[in-house]
Amino acid sequence: MSLLEVENLSLHIGALHALRGVSFSLDAGECRALVGESGCGKSLTAMSLLGLTPPGAVFHADAFTLAGEVLPAQGSPAWRRHRGADIAMIFQNPMTALNPTQTVGAQLAESFVLHRNLGRREAMTAAVALLERLAIPQPAQRAAQYPFEFSGGMLQRVMIAMAVACRPKLLIADEPTTALDVTVQAEVLTLLAELQREQGTALLFITHDLGVVAEIADSVTVMYAGESVESGSVAQIFNRTAHPYSAALRAAVPSLKQDRRPEGIVGSPPDLRREVTGCAFAPRCRQRMAICEDTVPEFQCGEGQRVRCWRWHPDHPLRWREAENG
Amino acid sequence: MLFYIARRLLFAAFTIWFIATATFFAMHAVPGDPLTQEKAMSPAVRAQLEARYGLDKPLDEQYLLFLGNMLRGDFGISFTQENRRVNDIIREHFPISATLGLAAILIALVGGVAAGSVAAHFRNRWPDRAVIFAVIAAISLPGFVIAAMAQLLIVRLNSAVDSTWLPVAGWGGVEHVWIPALVLGLGTMAYLSRLMRASMLEVLSSDYVLAARSRGIGPWRLFWGHQLRNAILPVVTELGPSIAAITTGGFVVELIFAIPGLGRYFVQAVQQLDYTVIMGTTVFYGAFLVIVVMLVDISYGIIDPRIRLTSGRRR
Numbered sequence: 001m002s003l004l005e006v007e008n009l010s011l012h013i014g015a016l017h018a019l020r021g022v023s024f025s026l027d028a029g030e031c032r033a034l035v036g037e038s039g040c041g042k043s044l045t046a047m048s049l050l051g052l053t054p055p056g057a058v059f060h061a062d063a064f065t066l067a068g069e070v071l072p073a074q075g076s077p078a079w080r081r082h083r084g085a086d087i088a089m090i091f092q093n094p095m096t097a098l099n100p101t102q103t104v105g106a107q108l109a110e111s112f113v114l115h116r117n118l119g120r121r122e123a124m125t126a127a128v129a130l131l132e133r134l135a136i137p138q139p140a141q142r143a144a145q146y147p148f149e150f151s152g153g154m155l156q157r158v159m160i161a162m163a164v165a166c167r168p169k170l171l172i173a174d175e176p177t178t179a180l181d182v183t184v185q186a187e188v189l190t191l192l193a194e195l196q197r198e199q200g201t202a203l204l205f206i207t208h209d210l211g212v213v214a215e216i217a218d219s220v221t222v223m224y225a226g227e228s229v230e231s232g233s234v235a236q237i238f239n240r241t242a243h244p245y246s247a248a249l250r251a252a253v254p255s256l257k258q259d260r261r262p263e264g265i266v267g268s269p270p271d272l273r274r275e276v277t278g279c280a281f282a283p284r285c286r287q288r289m290a291i292c293e294d295t296v297p298e299f300q301c302g303e304g305q306r307v308r309c310w311r312w313h314p315d316h317p318l319r320w321r322e323a324e325n326g
Numbered sequence: 327m328l329f330y331i332a333r334r335l336l337f338a339a340f341t342i343w344f345i346a347t348a349t350f351f352a353m354h355a356v357p358g359d360p361l362t363q364e365k366a367m368s369p370a371v372r373a374q375l376e377a378r379y380g381l382d383k384p385l386d387e388q389y390l391l392f393l394g395n396m397l398r399g400d401f402g403i404s405f406t407q408e409n410r411r412v413n414d415i416i417r418e419h420f421p422i423s424a425t426l427g428l429a430a431i432l433i434a435l436v437g438g439v440a441a442g443s444v445a446a447h448f449r450n451r452w453p454d455r456a457v458i459f460a461v462i463a464a465i466s467l468p469g470f471v472i473a474a475m476a477q478l479l480i481v482r483l484n485s486a487v488d489s490t491w492l493p494v495a496g497w498g499g500v501e502h503v504w505i506p507a508l509v510l511g512l513g514t515m516a517y518l519s520r521l522m523r524a525s526m527l528e529v530l531s532s533d534y535v536l537a538a539r540s541r542g543i544g545p546w547r548l549f550w551g552h553q554l555r556n557a558i559l560p561v562v563t564e565l566g567p568s569i570a571a572i573t574t575g576g577f578v579v580e581l582i583f584a585i586p587g588l589g590r591y592f593v594q595a596v597q598q599l600d601y602t603v604i605m606g607t608t609v610f611y612g613a614f615l616v617i618v619v620m621l622v623d624i625s626y627g628i629i630d631p632r633i634r635l636t637s638g639r640r641r
Contacts, residue, residue, distance in 0.1 A: 050540050083542035091540075096533040101555045101631060110551070111541050146631045162541065 003028045003202050004049075004170055007063035011044060011226075013054055015273045018044050020226040020280075023298070023306075026170065031196060031203040033213040033234075035249070036223035039269065042206045045223075046172045049204070050089060051079035067169060085115040088163040090173040090192075094155035098147040104158050105131075105143025111165040127165075134161045134191065153184030157191065164195050171196070172204045177212065189216055210253050214238065219304075222246045225269050225280035232305035242307040245281045279309070287311060331624070338616045345612035346396060346605070350389055353604055360405035360599050379405065379601075392605065401606030406598050412606035415591055420610070422497060423576055423587035429503050430511035430572050435565070437515040439558060442522020443549070446530060446557075457519060464516035469575055473509045473582040480505060495584040506583040510576055514568045518561055526557040555629060562626055566619035573611065 002025035011019035019041045026032050034042050047053050051074050059074045066086060072078035091097035099107055108130065109123035118126060124143070131139035134157045147155060156176060163171055173192065177185040193216055196203045205217060213220060213234065220237040222230040222245065230243040241247045245265075254262040267284040270276050279285070282292040291310045299312035310316065361367065361375055376382045380391060395402060401412035445457035464472075480494050493502055529535060530553065538552045577589030588607060595603035627633040 052536065052539060077544075080542045080544055083540055085542060089537070089540045091533060091537050093533060097537040099534045099538065099552050099556065101629070102551065107538075110543065110547075114542055114547075148632050159537075 001068060002026060003030075003067055004204075005063045005065045006045075006049075006061065008061060009045065009048065009064070010060045011041075011048060011053060012058040014056070017272050017275065018057075018226055019048070020272070020276065022221075022223065022226070022228045024221040024228055024231050026202045026204060028169065028202050029196070029200045030219065031193075031205055031217045032219045032221060033217035034204060034206045034221050034223060035208055035210065035213060037208060037249075037269065040223045041226040042223055043174055046089060046174050046204065046206060048074060049170070049172060050083055050087060051075060084111050084168070085166045086168055087170045087172065088166070088168040090156075090159050090163045090171070090176045092175040093179040094152060094159045095147070095179065097159060098155065100147055103144055103146055104150070108143070108158070108162055108165065111162060115166045127161075130161045130165060131158070134158075136161075152180050153187065156180060156184070156188050160188070160191060160195070164199065164201070167199050168201060170204065171201045172206070174206045175208070176205075177209075178207075185212075192216065210250065222249065225276065226272055227280060227308065229281065229309070230305075230307045232302065232307075236302055236305045240302060240305070242301045242305060242312060243281075243309050244285045244287050244311075248284075327627075334620050334623070338613075338620060341616050342609065342613045346393070346609045347389075349605060349608045350392060351385075353599070353601060354385060354388075356599060358599055360601055362599070379403075396605075396609060401609070402602040404595075404603050405600045406594075406603075412602050415603065416588060416606060416610055419586060419588040419591060422585060423573070423580065423589055426503065426507055426510060426580070426585060426587060427569070427572050427576055429507035430576075431514070431565070431569055432511075433508055434511035434514040434518055434568065434572070435561075437511070438518025439522050439554075439561060441515070441519035442524075442561075443526050443554070443557070445519065445523040446526035449527065454523075457523070461516040461520055464512045469509065469513065469578050470582060472512060473506075473579055476505055476509050477582070495582075497585045502583075502585075506579050506585060509583075510572055510579045513575070514572055518564065518568065521564055522557060522561050525560045526553065529553050529557040532556075559626070559630055562622065562629060566615075566622040569618050569622075570615045573615065 004026040006025065007023050009019050009022040010017075022041065022045050024032060024034075034045065036042055044053065048059060049071075051072060053059060053074045055075060057074065064071050066082070071082065098104070105124055105127050108127035109118075109120070112118045112123035112126045113120065116123075116126075128139045128143050131142060136142050136154065136157060142150075147158075150158065156179075160176070163173075176192065177188050180188060189212065192203070192205075195201070203216075205213075207213060217234050219233050220231070221228050222237065222243060224245045230237065230241075230246050232240075232242070236242075237246060238250070241250060248263070248265045251263040252265060265284055270280050270283070277295065278293040279296045282288050285292070289310060291313075294310075296308045296310055298306050298308050299314075301307045301312045359381060360379075361372060361381070367375075373382070380388060383391070399413070401416075404410045404412055404415065407415075441457045441460070445454040448454045477494050480492050484490050484492060484494075491501065492505065496502055535548065535552055538548055543552070576587060577593050579585070580587040580589040581593075591603060592607040592611070594600070595607060
């Protein structure tokens with residue numbers, strides 16, 4: 001049994017069918033990357049894992065459990081026990097994700113007061129110790145400073161400190177390096193990987209940078225139009241790509257080694273305010289077939305690899321697959 | 327920071343000088359003088375009075391005399407209230423206006439911040455609509471209408487419970503302060519709650535509030551620790567102008583509630599062209615407002631660390 005089980009997650013926000021079936025699982029100590037283009041529902045998936053979907057959104061999931069325990073309904077006050085304690089999140093932009101009028105130490109200490117029942121002074125000591133663990137120089141002085149006095153990379157470390165403060169079982173990182181300088185990105189990734197190993201945390205890493213995926217993740221879930229279209233290990237996704245969208249994503253990455261131009265994906269994702277029938281990627285797919293008009297179930301296409309594409313139906317001529325994967 | 331305060335003080339002095347000069351010449355440009363009365367005055371008596379008050383001197387000389395006296399903090403003797411010094415009038419009656427104004431601004435600030443926060447948290451639901459309705463009503467209705475309605479309400483209330491615990495007018499104990507202060511602060515409260523609603527909405531949709539919620543922080547802690555201080559910043563900047571509005575608006579409320587504040591003397595002096603009282607009260611109010619606005623600007627830096635630290639110490 002995995003630590004986190006998400007099966008067929010669906011979310012309606014008004015007329016918008018933002019999530020149309022997201023399924024993945026995560027083991028303790030595992031790092032799963034959630035990839036896909038902007039607007040495909042990566043961040044909303046993360047928000048629903050914190051119970052923070054927009055008010056009025058209609059939520060449904062066949063399975064939605066952490067360590068065997070069913071997670072509360074969206075917006076329920078019962079979430080407060082989980083947030084920051086069992087499940088924590090690192091936000092994309094550290095410059096805006098910290099309260100500008102509170103010192104960094106006070107914001108860090110708040111988690112300890114809340115989830116560890118520490119007194120104000122003990123919490124502050126714990127906060128300073130944590131900053132020190134995250135290699136922030138002069139942690140005591142730094143704790144007394146305000147966010148605007150920090151550099152971007154330093155602040156992202158503070159954000160990470162806040163997220164791991166109470167040793168959560170599940171850590172969600174929503175594009176944690178996108179807002180940072182390239183030189184700082186590697187540093188932050190190394191730190192995340194290190195903490196994950198040290199605490200045995202499961203890490204859900206949201207990104208659209210496939211280079212980062214190869215570096216940090218154990219497994220990958222590819223999302224398209226509010227749906228998980230392919231899940232598998234990093235090796236499977238990169239070497240035995242099953243879904244045409246995953247393949248197209250990879251082809252869109254420029255390469256220094258191979259002498260080829262990056263290929264864009266023709267067309268644009270469907271409008272999720274209208275009900276999508278059949279495969280959402282079909283209009284942009286080069287391998288489209290007549291059956292793609294019908295709703296696609298998930299098929300097993302390798303050890304632990306799942307794909308939502310008719311080409312993996314057991315009755316589909318096998319040689320087609322062999323030819324593509326070389 | 328010290329340099330900043332010094333510069334602000336210099337500007338303040340210039341502003342006060344400008345107010346004094348403009349008022350002085352505008353006042354003398356009005357036809358007639360303080361000695362003009364319905365009853366005819368014999369030329370001899372008039373000449374004697376003019377000499378006594380220095381009105382026989384050329385205008386530029388009068389101006390210099392006035393400036394000199396003002397620098398010494400002396401505004402002279404009232405024309406209409408015999409032998410009463412303007413300084414005494416201010417000293418006796420300003421504390422009453424100040425008490426009323428302070429109570430009004432406190433009510434406006436607390437009420438405005440509370441109403442704006444509630445409206446923002448319940449955006450587009452009934453508490454929000456109720457606040458917006460009240461705000462529009464309070465801004466649209468002139469102060470004297472609200473004052474009269476408040477008095478009517480007090481009379482009805484008193485007769486209903488058969489007591490006089492809430493006085494309709496007059497000045498004395500704490501019970502005399504609340505209703506006039508509420509009436510006086512109502513317009514400002516409405517304005518501040520609109521401001522607070524807008525800035526709170528912005529804070530509510532900010533990343534750091536979402537991040538704080540993602541750490542399991544409950545609604546009350548979130549409000550006091552993360553939302554209020556950030557949302558109140560624009561409200562604090564508006565406090566200076568608000569205090570000006572309340573002080574000047576105080577004249578009407580003082581008149582209706584029969585409160586012996588400074589506002590009444592201010593208005594009467596203009597009607598009777600009481601030169602010394604006009605100058606005294608105008609310069610005094612001007613200086614008061616200039617200093618209050620300056621203090622508000624300084625307090626802004628205390629609430630927002632970004633301003634405090636960038637203007638003060640350097641990293």
